[in-house]
């Protein structure tokens with residue numbers, strides 16, 4: 001009887017999303033009157049037991065196998081599934097990230113259990129015996145769903161950034177599980193890596209100057225590049241732009257692009273469709289530049305300038321240069 | 326190189342997503358339909374691989390009869406065959422969906438031989454379950470990696486590239502295998518005249534399947550709290566530049 005938090009890590013480095021998962025899992029365990037336990041995959045993550053203890057885990061299950069030196073969705077899923085089988089937790093919570101969803105889905109497939117991804121809330125009257133009521137994100141968060149997970153072991157992932165990490169130190173004991181992995185799970189390991197070159201990315205930039213269909217062509221992004229450069233930011237875009245081949249998909253903001261949270265988002269010639277908005281809504285401030293004062297983005301933004309972006313964007317850059325002298 | 330791609334028909338909402346009065350579905354009265362962008366890219370990737378290595382692409386959907394429209398769209402951009410697994414409910418839960426799809430694929434493979442690749446989207450646009458592909462792949466007993474931003478065939482291996490915070494990861498999956506594709510892997514083409522004609526002529530095979538109800542039950546849809554903003558209009562046209570830079574200064578993003 002426990003709530004089991006699945007710790008995501010990359011070759012021993014914990015993913016920050018795991019801390020929110022530990023916190024949420026501890027809260028759920030407390031309301032159920034049971035204990036928080038955690039699982040790590042691979043002996044290179046053994047040191048993370050102390051982190052789990054910092055967040056209130058009483059037992060840390062360490063899945064060991066010689067092959068578990070790097071990430072592999074099927075091997076990780078099988079390893080966690082074996083720990084779940086051995087310990088019968090009532091709830092298993094994973095991270096709401098690419099790897100987190102993938103591992104929980106693998107566990108679900110292997111144990112033939114339901115799984116509910118990207119949960120934003122858990123029923124506060126859940127005591128472990130009834131089906132678990134959750135609220136989960138659909139449409140990349142544009143819509144929510146109240147759902148019920150009906151199984152003896154409830155598998156879920158926690159939507160990223162929904163629970164802040166809060167420590168509650170205990171002393172955790174460790175249990176090593178030597179898992180059996182057959183050849184069928186050995187194929188999908190990371191075989192090679194290319195490290196990213198350091199620099200500001202769309203996801204972390206303090207300023208994003210973004211263009212939509214209203215920009216009109218790939219070349220017409222030059223003034224947006226210039227403004228972004230002056231502000232130490234990067235250029236983003238809508239799906240209409242990537243679909244037209246004007247910019248690379250790595251610049252796309254939205255449900256199927258990147259979620260951003262800059263100090264200011266400057267949206268030029270973007271209508272603000274819900275799938276775009278969901279990627280931009282965490283921005284601290286939004287400035288819309290649009291010819292249409294009824295455009296969805298204009299009505300949702302804190303600030304707007306009405307008019308032709310092709311005239312307004314260069315004028316802003318010029319004013320910045322003028323003031324800088 | 327024979328490739329099967331699983332696609333799902335979903336509404337294409339605009340400024341907001343409205344829910345029916347009973348809270349059970351998206352109100353589609355005024356909406357068009359599409360497949361998830363990830364799946365569009367999966368179809369494109371399959372067509373490109375077949376153009377390079379030979380073979381053919383089959384598309385499969387589990388959905389209402391109208392989902393034929395999405396299958397025909399896939400044919401118009403290069404798929405050769407289309408399979409519809411009809412359901413009468415608006416959607417099935419992920420376990421049931423996966424069970425039904427896996428059993429249809431097994432039947433197809435018993436009749437026509439194995440698909441070298443079975444492709445999925447990383448997640449469906451509407452339910453965002455992140456699991457149907459993974460469940461199907463396990464039932465078919467083939468290796469599966471989700472989130473592919475690159476997919477090539479090298480001999481008898483599928484080389485998958487995906488992106489993480491740290492950089493890029495490469496996976497090598499022996500064929501036959503399964504891969505979940507993400508938007509950005511390619512730029513899907515538009516249908517050609519010839520493609521449109523082919524899409525009208527293609528026979529859509531209907532294959533019934535059942536699958537038992539799984540343990541994830543949708544109770545009700547709800548809209549997230551909407552951000553209401555009292556938009557401050559800083560001005561009209563280039564004359565507003567000065568007010569914009571004042572704002573940038575005030576927010577501390579311009580030093």
Ligand SMILES: Cc1cc2nc3c(=O)[nH]c(=O)nc-3n(C[C@H](O)[C@H](O)[C@H](O)COP(=O)(O)OP(=O)(O)OC[C@H]3O[C@@H](n4cnc5c(N)ncnc54)[C@H](O)[C@@H]3O)c2cc1C
Nearest residue numbers: 212213214238239254255256257269271275276291309450
């Ligand atoms: C499942 C799904 C997922 C999706 N995911 C994403 C996603 O991740 N990201 C995304 O962006 N979209 C996504 N979309 C697409 C989305 O629905 C919209 O089609 C898209 O965001 C529209 O892009 P846009 O605003 O640039 O174009 P439009 O909607 O055509 O808007 C253009 C805007 O530019 C303005 N304009 C035109 N000329 C000028 C000018 N000279 N100066 C100033 N303003 C001008 C117009 O008034 C208008 O408001 C998704 C769709 C689906 C179905």
Ligand SMILES: Nc1ncnc2c1ncn2[C@@H]1O[C@H](COP(=O)(O)O)[C@@H](O)[C@H]1O
Nearest residue numbers: 331332387445446448449454455456457
């Ligand atoms: N009803 C369906 N018909 C065909 N393929 C589906 C269906 N539902 C899900 N899939 C496939 O499985 C992937 C993951 O779906 P999901 O688990 O809903 O996020 C999708 O991108 C599709 O490729």
